[in-house]
Amino acid sequence: AQSVTQLDSQVPVFEEAPVELRCNYSSSVSVYLFWYVQYPNQGLQLLLKYLSGSTLVKGINGFEAEFNKSQTSFHLRKPSVHISDTAEYFCAVRGAGGYQKVTFGIGTKLQVIP
Amino acid sequence: DTEVTQTPKHLVMGMTNKKSLKCEQHMGHRAMYWYKQKAKKPPELMFVYSYEKLSINESVPSRFSPECPNSSLLNLHLHALQPEDSALYLCASSQEGTGGDRAFFGQGTRLTVV
Numbered sequence: 414a415q416s417v418t419q420l421d422s423q424v425p426v427f428e429e430a431p432v433e434l435r436c437n438y439s440s441s442v443s444v445y446l447f448w449y450v451q452y453p454n455q456g457l458q459l460l461l462k463y464l465s466g467s468t469l470v471k472g473i474n475g476f477e478a479e480f481n482k483s484q485t486s487f488h489l490r491k492p493s494v495h496i497s498d499t500a501e502y503f504c505a506v507r508g509a510g511g512y513q514k515v516t517f518g519i520g521t522k523l524q525v526i527p
Numbered sequence: 528d529t530e531v532t533q534t535p536k537h538l539v540m541g542m543t544n545k546k547s548l549k550c551e552q553h554m555g556h557r558a559m560y561w562y563k564q565k566a567k568k569p570p571e572l573m574f575v576y577s578y579e580k581l582s583i584n585e586s587v588p589s590r591f592s593p594e595c596p597n598s599s600l601l602n603l604h605l606h607a608l609q610p611e612d613s614a615l616y617l618c619a620s621s622q623e624g625t626g627g628d629r630a631f632f633g634q635g636t637r638l639t640v641v
Contacts, residue, residue, distance in 0.1 A: 449632075456531070456617050456632035457570065503569055514583070515630075517569035 415440040415506045419518035426494055427526050434489040434521045436504030443509040446487040448478055451501045451520075460502075463487060464509075474498070499525045533618050533633035540608065541641055548603040548636045550618030559601040560630065561593060562617040570617055576601060577623075608640045 420435045438444060445464050449457040461472025468480040478489045487504060504518040531552045540546050550559065558577045562570035575583035576595040590612075592604040601618055615637050621630040 454634075454637070456533075456634040457619075458632065459629065462629075514572060514585075519569055520567070 415442075415444060415508060415516050417504050417506050417516055417518035419504050419521050421521050422519070423522045423524060425524045425526055428496055429493050431492050432490065432494050432498075432523065434502050434504075434523065436487045436489065436518060438485050438487065438504075438506045440485075440506065440508065444506050445509055446478075446480060447505040447507075447515070448472065448476070448487075448489050449503045449505060449517075450474075451503065453500070457503065460489070494523070494525050496525050496527060498523060531618055531620055531631050531633035533616075533636050535636060536634065537637045537639075539639045539641060540605065542608060542610070544608075545604070545606045547605065548616055548618075548638075550601040550603075550633055551599055552620040552631070553599055554620065554622075554631065555598075556620035556622050556631070557598060558621045558623055559595065560619040560621075561601070561603050562619065562632075564615040564617055564635070566614075574603075605638075608638075610640050613639045 416439050418437045426432045447462045448460040450460050451457050460476050461470045461478055463470050463480045471477045476489055476491050478487055480487050501520045501522050503520045505515050507515045534549045560575050561573040563573055564570045572585050573587045574593045579595045579598055590607050594602040615635040617635045618633040619630045
């Protein structure tokens with residue numbers, strides 16, 4: 414089984430400042446990792462994913478994340494945030510290969526301050 | 528068409544009512560999912576359909592009854608719900624039933640049980 418820990422429930426940041434949202438996972442097998450964004454009263458949208466290959470993954474809206482196997486982390490970063498980035502961000506993990514259930518973290522609310 | 532469409536967007540129902548949530552996708556995806564999301568919580572998987580057959584039931588109470596009439600449609604029939612079932616119900620689809628490497632989510636149905 415896999416688990417995900419998002420260390421910060423809320424992250425306030427000023428507009429145009431950089432941001433990092435932290436995610437750590439645990440698993441006894443190889444994993445795939447995901448970041449989803451959820452805007453108020455909306456469904457989830459995939460920001461980026463790591464399946465294999467390069468550990469630095471670039472996603473939509475200027476976000477990127479780095480897979481660090483030794484630290485079991487997959488932190489999400491953006492160099493300069495906009496007001497429109499205010500949303501809930503979920504880190505998710507699933508075991509690699511075949512059908513594996515996706516496990517979501519509890520979410521981090523990114524609040525961009527004008 | 529890269530959308531998952533859910534109807535209705537909002538639903539208020541009494542504990543003795545019978546209602547249905549609907550989900551539709553035209554991306555040729557063969558796996559479809561129902562998730563339940565309580566306020567300020569991550570989505571929780573309820574059901575997975577793969578090639579129109581129920582493949583995963585995450586111990587969901589029988590008052591929730593899924594149905595997959597064809598490869599594009601997924602329904603969730605509701606009967607005798609409890610107030611604690613009030614939540615955002617999210618439908619998702621992916622190309623294969625591998626847990627959602629590239630799952631597309633609908634915007635959800637906000638359900639209130641009174």
